[in-house]
Amino acid sequence: MLTPAYLAELSDRLIYSAIAVYALAMLVYAYRAAMPRRPAPQTGVLEPATVGAPAAVTVAVASTADPVPSTEGASAARRYERIAASLTILAFVLHLAGVVARGLAVGRAPWGNMYEFTVAGTLAATAAYLVFLRRHPVRDLGVWILALVTLCLGLAVTVLYTPAGDLVPALNSYWLVIHVAAAIISGGVFTVGAAATALYLLRRRADARDPRRAATRGYAGRLPAAATLEGVAHTAHLFAFPVWTFAVLAGAIWAEDSWGRYWGWDPKETWAFITWVLYAAYLHAQSTAGWRGTKAGWLALTGYGAFLFNFVGVNLLITGLHSYAGV
Amino acid sequence: MRTAVLLLLALALAAVPGSLLPQRGVAFDPGAVTRFVRDNPEVGPWLDRLGFFEVYSSPWFAAIYLLLMVSMTGCVLPRAARLWQSARAEPARPPTNLARLDDHRQLLSTAAPREVLEAAASHLRARRFRVVVDEGVVRAEKGYLREVGNLMFHLSLLVLLFGVAVGSLFGFEGRVIVVEGASFTNTRLQYDEFTPGPLTDAESLTPFSFTLDDFTAEFETSGPQRGSARDFQAAVTVRRTPSGAPEAVTVEVNHPLRVEGTKVFLTGHGYAPVVSVRDGRGQTVFAGPVVFVPFDGNLSSEGVIKVPDAQPTQLGFEGFFLPTASVDPVAGPRSLFPDMVDPQLLLTAYTGDLGLADGQPQSVFRLDKTDLIQVSEGDQPFARALRPGESMTLPDGQGTLTFESVSRFANFQIAHDPGKEIALVAAVALLLGLTVSLGVRRRRIWIRVTRPPGGETSTIEAATYALTRRGPDPDELSSVLTALPGTVTAGTADSPPDRED
Numbered sequence: 001m002l003t004p005a006y007l008a009e010l011s012d013r014l015i016y017s018a019i020a021v022y023a024l025a026m027l028v029y030a031y032r033a034a035m036p037r038r039p040a041p042q043t044g045v046l047e048p049a050t051v052g053a054p055a056a057v058t059v060a061v062a063s064t065a066d067p068v069p070s071t072e073g074a075s076a077a078r079r080y081e082r083i084a085a086s087l088t089i090l091a092f093v094l095h096l097a098g099v100v101a102r103g104l105a106v107g108r109a110p111w112g113n114m115y116e117f118t119v120a121g122t123l124a125a126t127a128a129y130l131v132f133l134r135r136h137p138v139r140d141l142g143v144w145i146l147a148l149v150t151l152c153l154g155l156a157v158t159v160l161y162t163p164a165g166d167l168v169p170a171l172n173s174y175w176l177v178i179h180v181a182a183a184i185i186s187g188g189v190f191t192v193g194a195a196a197t198a199l200y201l202l203r204r205r206a207d208a209r210d211p212r213r214a215a216t217r218g219y220a221g222r223l224p225a226a227a228t229l230e231g232v233a234h235t236a237h238l239f240a241f242p243v244w245t246f247a248v249l250a251g252a253i254w255a256e257d258s259w260g261r262y263w264g265w266d267p268k269e270t271w272a273f274i275t276w277v278l279y280a281a282y283l284h285a286q287s288t289a290g291w292r293g294t295k296a297g298w299l300a301l302t303g304y305g306a307f308l309f310n311f312v313g314v315n316l317l318i319t320g321l322h323s324y325a326g327v
Numbered sequence: 328m329r330t331a332v333l334l335l336l337a338l339a340l341a342a343v344p345g346s347l348l349p350q351r352g353v354a355f356d357p358g359a360v361t362r363f364v365r366d367n368p369e370v371g372p373w374l375d376r377l378g379f380f381e382v383y384s385s386p387w388f389a390a391i392y393l394l395l396m397v398s399m400t401g402c403v404l405p406r407a408a409r410l411w412q413s414a415r416a417e418p419a420r421p422p423t424n425l426a427r428l429d430d431h432r433q434l435l436s437t438a439a440p441r442e443v444l445e446a447a448a449s450h451l452r453a454r455r456f457r458v459v460v461d462e463g464v465v466r467a468e469k470g471y472l473r474e475v476g477n478l479m480f481h482l483s484l485l486v487l488l489f490g491v492a493v494g495s496l497f498g499f500e501g502r503v504i505v506v507e508g509a510s511f512t513n514t515r516l517q518y519d520e521f522t523p524g525p526l527t528d529a530e531s532l533t534p535f536s537f538t539l540d541d542f543t544a545e546f547e548t549s550g551p552q553r554g555s556a557r558d559f560q561a562a563v564t565v566r567r568t569p570s571g572a573p574e575a576v577t578v579e580v581n582h583p584l585r586v587e588g589t590k591v592f593l594t595g596h597g598y599a600p601v602v603s604v605r606d607g608r609g610q611t612v613f614a615g616p617v618v619f620v621p622f623d624g625n626l627s628s629e630g631v632i633k634v635p636d637a638q639p640t641q642l643g644f645e646g647f648f649l650p651t652a653s654v655d656p657v658a659g660p661r662s663l664f665p666d667m668v669d670p671q672l673l674l675t676a677y678t679g680d681l682g683l684a685d686g687q688p689q690s691v692f693r694l695d696k697t698d699l700i701q702v703s704e705g706d707q708p709f710a711r712a713l714r715p716g717e718s719m720t721l722p723d724g725q726g727t728l729t730f731e732s733v734s735r736f737a738n739f740q741i742a743h744d745p746g747k748e749i750a751l752v753a754a755v756a757l758l759l760g761l762t763v764s765l766g767v768r769r770r771r772i773w774i775r776v777t778r779p780p781g782g783e784t785s786t787i788e789a790a791t792y793a794l795t796r797r798g799p800d801p802d803e804l805s806s807v808l809t810a811l812p813g814t815v816t817a818g819t820a821d822s823p824p825d826r827e828d
Contacts, residue, residue: 165552173581234796242762249754258581260592260742261500262750263491265383270346274339281335283765286796288328299336306339314346 007105008164014098015119015157018091022126022150025087029143032080033219081139088146092126095153099123105164109177111184112167114315118156121311122149124188128236132192136232140223141195148191175254182247186240187307190279193236194304197297200229204294230293234286237300241279248272271310278303331402334395341391345382348374396485403481410474417459418468421773421790428790430799435784438813440776443785447774450810454803456772465774473795476763479756487753493746499523499532500743505539506599506616506736512536513589513741533743535586537565540575542596542735546665554625554664561593561737578739588743595738597621597628600648600672601731606637607724613637616734619648620692625662626650631694632674632728633681641681642726643694646674648733652712672713672730676702676721769794772804787811 099120103110111120129145132138167176206220223229251272256262263269282299285291291299349359360380364371378385425431436443440463447465448458456467501518505511513536515521515529523529545558561578567586578584584591599616606612612634619630627649634642651664652671660673680698682689689695702709702721711719713730720727771792778785789808791799808814 163550163552165550165555166547166557168556170580175581231797238765238797242758242765245758245761249758252754253751256744256747257583258592259594260583260590260740261744262747265345265350267346270342274342274346277335277339277342281332281339284328284331284335288332291329291332299332 002104004105004107004164007101011098011101011105011164012157014094014101015153018095018098019150019153019157021087021091021094022146022153025084025091026143026146026150028080028084028087029139029146032077032084033140033143033222035077035080084142085133085139088126088142089130092123092130095119095123095126102164106166108167109181111180112171112176113162115156115160115162117180117184117311118152118160120184121187122152122156124184125149125191126188128188128192132232132236136235137224137228138192138196138232140199141192141232144195144198145191148195170258173254173258175250175257179247179250179254182243182250186244186247187311189236189240189243190304190307193233193240194301196229196233196236197300197304199223200226200233201294201297201301203229204297230297233297233300237279237282241283244276244279248276267314268310271306271314275303275306275310278306328402330398331395334391334398338391338395341382341388344379345388348379348382350383351381392488396488399481399484403478406474407478410471410478413474414471418457418466418771421464421466421775425773425775425788425790428792430801430804431788431790432804432808433789434787434808435815436776436787436811436813437784437815438811440778440785443776443787443811443813444774446811447807450807451772463776465772467772467774468770469772470767470769470794473764473767473769476760476765476767479760480764481760483753483756483760487750487757490746490748490750490753493749494524494744495746496524496526498742498744498746499527499529501741502594503739503741504618504736505739506618507539507542507734508616510536510538511739513586518741533587533589534569535565535567535571535589536569537563537576537584537591539563539737542737544596544666544735548666556665559593559596561596561739578737588745590742592740592742593737594740595621597626597736597738598648598650598667598670599734599736600670601734602632602672603729603731604632604634604637604642604726605729606634606639606642606726608638610638614731616736618691618736623662624665626665627660627662630692633683633691633694634726635681635683637726640678640725641683642721643677643679643681643699644674644728645677645694646672646710648672654712667733670715670733673710674713674719674728675708675710676725676728678702678721678725768797768799770799770803772807774807784815787814 099110102116102119106112111117125145126149129138129141132141202220203223204226206223207226251269252262255264255266255269278299282296282303285296285299349363351360360375363380364375367374374380378387382388422428426433438446444460444463444465448460448467451458451465451467454469456469457471458465458467460466499522501521503511503517503519511517513532513534515523515532521529539561541562543558543560543562544556547553547555547557559580563576563578563584564573565576565584565586566573576584578591578593580593583593597618597620599618601616602613603611603615604613613632613636617630617632619628621628627647629647630645632644634644647660649660649662649669649671650666651662651668652660652673653663654660677694677696677699679700682695682698702725704722709722713719713728715730715732718727718729771794773788773790773792775788776785777788787808789804791804793799
């Protein structure tokens with residue numbers, strides 16, 4: 001029978017399985033990233049375009065700027081990409097089932113302590129990656145996002161593990177569902193944004209050293225064009241920022257209901273504020289001459305760092321009102 | 328914008344020390360600042376002088392956010408004026424060469440130019456574009472809401488700040504400990520701690536009162552999370568006005584009691600052992616519950632009992648209350664479980680002058696030991712562990728203390744924030760404005776139709792221009808073009824750059 005104890009154990013096993021499959025997917029992505037690729041031929045892979053129209057020229061330039069492997073290399077790379085993507089989806093399904101089983105086992109939203117938050121947060125990161133994968137060429141993010149997800153899940157099941165149980169009264173509120181779910185979703189999408197931004201910075205540095213990409217070797221040279229990566233990062237941040245804003249505001253409403261003030265500069269609140277301000281600075285930098293590009297990218301990464309610190313550092317290092325959840 | 332970015336960075340940076348150093352206003356642990364200064368005698372006073380223990384009300388923090396607000400207002404007002412103008416203006420004229428734009432397509436049609444233009448215009452109007460047709464061109468623009476959202480977001484930040492200011496100027500926050508059976512009346516003097524705003528009228532607080540009838544706490548009794556709190560309930564009888572009818576209410580964590588604009592929150596609980604003390608003359612000089620302050624998750628509590636009326640000398644007791652007692656040889660007396668399984672009161676005794684008469688305010692949770700002598704028994708301090716009902720008699724007939732029973736107490740936080748509704752409305756507007764301003768793309772579409780005199784086919788040129796960083800959605804232009812009459816599919820078209828590589 002589906003007793004809570006059985007479901008809790010099932011959840012643990014599903015999470016362990018998901019970790020294994022994530023690790024495998026990560027290895028396939030890593031292998032794909034390391035595959036030798038011959039330089040792209042300058043013509044031949046381009047779609048026949050109306051020659052002469054200035055727009056067509058832009059199209060051609062944009063296409064050559066992306067590394068286009070030769071045909072047989074391309075098909076092998078594609079095959080590995082598909083294998084990795086399939087494994088990621090499989091791991092995601094196991095992971096999702098693990099979170100659902102945990103939720104059923106404890107009879108509440110499965111994000112009431114640091115273990116559950118990590119498991120749900122990494123699920124959101126994978127989900128965000130898969131959604132982006134459908135619409136944008138972001139396969140190169142795969143290895144990094146899966147590495148992070150695997151690492152966090154590994155820490156979750158070893159260091160942070162908390163057996164299934166009830167909540168302390170302070171967390172017993174429907175605001176837990178709303179506030180923490182919003183934080184989890186925005187965290188997942190911020191993760192994709194941060195990974196894309198990091199690759200963008202890497203690629204851009206390589207481009208700055210070697211603008212014609214004649215001699216760029218190694219990893220940076222194989223990444224998608226800087227503009228593509230920046231576009232992905234920007235889209236991710238545009239989505240995640242309002243969700244994060246909502247998470248902070250929902251938290252304030254909950255705090256008003258439970259502690260009698262909607263904002264009290266508790267360390268968790270302070271770091272949520274810092275994260276928000278840094279991402280706001282990133283969005284402003286995107287439309288500021290001299291800040292667009294590299295500097296904006298660093299602001300986004302700093303924002304992500306503040307987000308991570310809020311989750312890890314504030315929970316483990318600083319005592320505050322949010323400390324009741326334990327690890 | 329550069330100013331905004333720099334000020335935002337400064338604001339983020341300035342907020343950091345407040346989370347790492349203890350803060351005065353943030354009453355998680357009111358003694359933390361004093362302790363920090365004592366432990367760091369060199370940097371402590373300097374940090375204090377520079378406002379590092381009150382970061383969020385320090386002048387330099389205020390300077391940053393006020394500058395940010397000023398810079399924002401200076402930026403937003405001209406933008407609002409420009410939005411007003413552009414909302415009344417017609418969509419812009421197309422550039423001469425449409426092919427230079429982001430997304431440009433060209434195709435042929437057998438239909439008459441006017442027919443094509445009208446079809447394009449009605450298609451775009453149906454999609455809520457603002458459309459003007461003239462001189463063989465359809466000019467369309469959409470996405471004004473983006474700027475509206477942007478302005479709404481920034482203006483609601485100002486309103487939010489105003490709401491925060493109203494709350495901190497006119498509101499108050501207070502804490503009070505109420506033992507089972509005791510009452511609280513909402514006047515300033517009854518608070519253990521009362522923090523009014525500079526303009527709060529502390530003499531006209533909402534005149535309600537309540538009695539704590541019963542406090543119940545439930546804890547996990549088994550499993551790995553044994554001892555974790557599961558349920559707290561404070562059963563109170565409240566009178567909303569001095570002459571009002573008594574009303575039974577349960578206050579729980581996350582379920583405050585609301586009386587007009589004032590909210591009463593349950594924030595904690597603990598034990599108050601009920602003791603009675605007879606002095607050397609045999610007279611009962613003290614009887615009642617004494618609040619012992621918990622210091623760990625299993626509610627190991629410490630406290631003092633002051634008996635100023637005892638004769639021949641005043642008496643003081645200091646010690647621990649343990650709901651489930653255990654005396655660990657290393658850690659000392661500790662409770663093993665937060666509920667009362669084996670409650671014990673561990674006390675040592677003092678005689679002499681409690682120091683209450685000199686007018687100096689002193690903590691009810693500490694003994695001022697300057698004029699007190701510890702009672703001893705041989706060469707050991709006199710110490711006893713009592714269970715409910717047990718008594719201890721001090722040597723030399725100095726008095727007797729009886730541990731009668733145990734009551735519980737509840738910590739209440741009482742707050743009144745007249746600005747919070749303003750802040751809430753501002754927050755909702757802020758989120759709405761932000762979502763609109765980041766989600767809506769402002770874009771222009773131009774469709775130019777030309778037909779050489781006597782020609783058979785019309786040439787349709789269409790282009791989109793995004794006024795935002797994110798490029799235009801290629802499907803939007805495609806849907807316009809498919810709606811046009813008589814188009815020749817064989818016509819050359821520059822497809823937009825494929826997003827997949």
